[in-house]
Amino acid sequence: MKVVFQITSGDADVQLSMLGQLHNLLTQAAIEQTPLDVEVVVHGQAWNLLLPAANPLAEKVRLLQERAVLFIVCANTLRGREMQLTDLLPGISLVPAAIFHLVKRQQEGWAYIRC
Amino acid sequence: MKVVFQITSGDADVQLSMLGQLHNLLTQAAIEQTPLDVEVVVHGQAWNLLLPAANPLAEKVRLLQERAVLFIVCANTLRGREMQLTDLLPGISLVPAAIFHLVKRQQEGWAYIRC
Amino acid sequence: MKVVFQITSGDADVQLSMLGQLHNLLTQAAIEQTPLDVEVVVHGQAWNLLLPAANPLAEKVRLLQERAVLFIVCANTLRGREMQLTDLLPGISLVPAAIFHLVKRQQEGWAYIRC
Numbered sequence: 001m002k003v004v005f006q007i008t009s010g011d012a013d014v015q016l017s018m019l020g021q022l023h024n025l026l027t028q029a030a031i032e033q034t035p036l037d038v039e040v041v042v043h044g045q046a047w048n049l050l051l052p053a054a055n056p057l058a059e060k061v062r063l064l065q066e067r068a069v070l071f072i073v074c075a076n077t078l079r080g081r082e083m084q085l086t087d088l089l090p091g092i093s094l095v096p097a098a099i100f101h102l103v104k105r106q107q108e109g110w111a112y113i114r115c
Numbered sequence: 116m117k118v119v120f121q122i123t124s125g126d127a128d129v130q131l132s133m134l135g136q137l138h139n140l141l142t143q144a145a146i147e148q149t150p151l152d153v154e155v156v157v158h159g160q161a162w163n164l165l166l167p168a169a170n171p172l173a174e175k176v177r178l179l180q181e182r183a184v185l186f187i188v189c190a191n192t193l194r195g196r197e198m199q200l201t202d203l204l205p206g207i208s209l210v211p212a213a214i215f216h217l218v219k220r221q222q223e224g225w226a227y228i229r230c
Numbered sequence: 231m232k233v234v235f236q237i238t239s240g241d242a243d244v245q246l247s248m249l250g251q252l253h254n255l256l257t258q259a260a261i262e263q264t265p266l267d268v269e270v271v272v273h274g275q276a277w278n279l280l281l282p283a284a285n286p287l288a289e290k291v292r293l294l295q296e297r298a299v300l301f302i303v304c305a306n307t308l309r310g311r312e313m314q315l316t317d318l319l320p321g322i323s324l325v326p327a328a329i330f331h332l333v334k335r336q337q338e339g340w341a342y343i344r345c
Contacts, residue, residue, distance in 0.1 A: 003218045006343075008247075017123075017159060021214045024191050028212035044247060076254050097258035099251045099343060103233045106341035111221035113121075113214060114229040114344040118333045132238075132274060136329045139306050143327035226336035228236075228329060229344040 001029065002037040004105045006098070007115040008044030012057065015049045018115040019060045026067050039105070043074035043098035047081060050088040058089060065091050074098035116144065117152040119220045121213070122230040123159030127172065130164045133230040134175045141182050154220070158189035158213035162196060165203040173204060180206050189213035231259065232267040234335040236328070237345040238274030242287065245279045248345040249290045256297050269335065273304035273328035277311060280318040288319060295321050304328035 003025075007018055022038065029036040042050055049057055050073060061071060072093045078084065085094050095101040106112050118140075122133055137153065144151040157165055164172060165188060176186060187208045193199065200209050210216040221227050233255075237248055252268065259266040272280055279287060280303060291301060302323045308314065315324050325331040336342050 001218055001222055003214075003221075024212045025214040025218070028215040031211070032215075096261070097254045099233075099255045100258040100262075102343060103231055103255070103341040106233075107231055107339075109222075111218040112227060112342060113217060116333055116337055118329075118336075139327045140329040140333070143330040146326070147330075224337075226333040227342060228332060 001034055001111070002105075002109065003039075003111040003113060004102060005038070005040040005113045005115055006102055007040065007042055007046045007049070009115065010045035010048050014115060015046065015057055016060075019057060019064065021113075021115075022064055022069055026064075026069070037110075038069045039072055039110075040069060041072045041074070041095070041098050041102055043077045047073065047077050047083070047088075050092055052087075052089050061089060065089075072098075072101065074101075116149055116226070117220075117224065118154075118226040118228060119217060120153070120155040120228045120230055121217055122155065122157055122161045122164070124230065125160035125163050129230060130161065130172055131175075134172060134179065136228075136230075137179055137184055141179075141184070152225075153184045154187055154225075155184060156187045156189065156210070156213050156217055158192045162188065162192050162198070162203075165207055167202075167204050176204060180204075187213075187216065189216075231264055231341070232335075232339065233269075233341040233343060234332060235268070235270040235343045235345055236332055237270065237272055237276045237279070239345065240275035240278050244345060245276065245287055246290075249287060249294065251343075251345075252294055252299055256294075256299070267340075268299045269302055269340075270299060271302045271304070271325070271328050271332055273307045277303065277307050277313070277318075280322055282317075282319050291319060295319075302328075302331065304331075 070093055072095055075094055075096050185208055187210055190209055190211050300323055302325055305324055305326050
């Protein structure tokens with residue numbers, strides 16, 4: 001199973017809810033012994049989820065990264081905030097355009113979850 | 116045609132809008148004589164849509180069930196509210212993890228609608 | 231690549247964000263020389279995006295139409311507002327039911343983006 005999540009909200013409740021959903025998804029995949037690839041595309045207002053400091057969710061992101069969840073940020077989002085990839089948590093991937101990546105993944109057969 | 120809806124909102128306007136969309140979808144499928152399987156995965160804050168009492172939308176849910184729409188609730192959502200399946204309207208199905216089910220259905224070729 | 235967007239929000243910020251995402255998507259597809267079909271299904275509260283007057287986003291819609299983005303409105307939405315297709319910007323397509331169209335497109339292999 002392959003799935004790409006999309007999050008655009010900067011709201012901590014929405015972000016926390018998504019991290020809980022990722023946890024539940026990984027847990028169920030482990031129970032059913034289903035191999036699972038998970039990507040999370042972060043764009044729009046959701047960039048703060050990936051900050052290394054003043055981010056109460058940073059540790060949860062790190063724990064999900066340890067469970068092989070790949071967090072991805074959009075270059076357009078970084079440019080709009082005058083930020084660099086190095087301003088974010090370690091291990092974040094970069095794509096040129098969030099929506100292009102989401103479309104490509106779906107065309108490759110990945111499922112899509114909108115947060 | 117096969118489609119799985121996802122709803123997480125406890126807001127009555129959002130829920131009413133989804134029920135209207137389901138009605139319109141079923142009506143159009145009947146006009147075009149297209150066989151249609153519909154599931155609605157209810158999780159997060161949307162659990163109140165499935166209550167049997169003090170729920171102004173219960174009758175609309177029941178009518179959609181009569182038209183073969185399957186409403187599904189997530190075990191994690193019930194556990195978080197200390198609720199049982201028997202606390203909900205009759206005929207609701209249970210899945211262990213909402214997102215896992217949504218991903219599985221998409222991988223099986225179902226369309227996905229996020230409410 | 232083929233993708234259908236769904237927008238239901240009447241909020242100008244949400245609509246502007248979607249128009250920006252469409253621009254970024256088209257730009258990236260041009261860079262990667264990827265043929266791209268894009269449809270935008272407008273329903274619910276989002277109908278005001280397609281108004282010809284008193285609509286600050288009308289020019290952006292027109293520019294995207296010139297780049298081959300097809301904007302589609304739902305007949306149920308028009309009926310609910312007592313509007314005609316001729317009350318909207320030129321070049322808008324009409325479908326009987328928004329969700330039916332979104333499901334059909336996905337079953338035909340199109341990707342889906344929920345705004």
